[in-house]
Amino acid sequence: MTEYGPWLGDEQISMAESFIKILFMNPDSPDVSSTRN
Structure with a gap:
């Protein structure tokens, strides 16, 4: 991620x-659910 340096x-x-990491580890997260569907 050096491009963000x-x-x-x-x-x-x-x-x-x-x-x-928290978003991907939380299956109840609306953002994660929307990206999976």
């Missing part, structure tokens, strides 16, 4: 990755 810090990248 110039405008995203390591903290933002870590938060984004954690958020994505």
Whole structure:
């Protein structure tokens, strides 16, 4: 994810990755359900 280096810090990248992991780990999430259908 080095392409985001110039405008995203390591903290933002870590938060984004954690958020994505939570979405994919939560089957009840509306976003995950909508993408699966």
